[in-house]
Amino acid sequence: MPVLISTLKLKKKNYTHLFLLSLLSTSLAPSLAHAGLLDWLGINDKATSNQSDFLTADQAFILSSNQTTDSLQLSFDIAPGYYLYRHQLTLAPKLATFGDWQLPAGEPHEDEYFGKSQVYKQPFTLNVPLQHVAEQAYVTVQYQGCTTDLCYAPQTVQVPLSPLAL
Structure with a gap:
């Protein structure tokens, strides 16, 4: 039984880390985009970045x-x-x-x-x-x-x- 509990704790811990990582990346994305970091990394959405060009x-x-x-x-x-x-x-x-x-x-x-x-x-x-x-x-x-x-x-x-x- 202890093996099952530790596996559940491990899975819960991994989900918590994933949740925190996604929350952090979502909240930082506008700042990173504004700073040009996403352009530098080549992952900026060109469709939304070009809208201001019109x-x-x-x-x-x-x-x-x-x-x-x-x-x-x-x-x-x-x-x-x-x-x-x-x-x-x-x-x-x-x-x-x-x-x-x-x-x-x-x-x-x-x-x-x-x-x-x-x-x-x-x-x-x-x-x-x-x-x-x-x-x-x-x-x-x-x-x-x-x-x-x-x-x-x-x-x-x-x-x-x-x-x-x-």
Whole structure:
């Protein structure tokens, strides 16, 4: 019987050491990663370390607007290495009526997300004629873009409009 007890004590002791070792390594991992030790050892997770290399959608695709007496200009400034999908860009006016407008032609592009499509890699401006704009009018702009290895979720921005002068 003493042999059985000592074996159980030995197994319990080994599990305790394993538990303490895993607890210690888990609590030290963020500090080690921050210090670059995991990179040096070659065991850092590249997927999580590269996430900070990507711009946010607001940084990669900067939307600005300018309204004149009869038109709305929507300008997209696109960061180098990023692109917007032409077919994912939509405008939906609320309490406003637009005249005829068109998206500019894009560059041919093929990727794993949408296959063959057209994209914008350079800054561009949409010129949208305004026919009627009521109080509290706005336009909802939706767009989606990507870069190598990352495709952003569709973005939605509401651009307020000023009533047209009579």
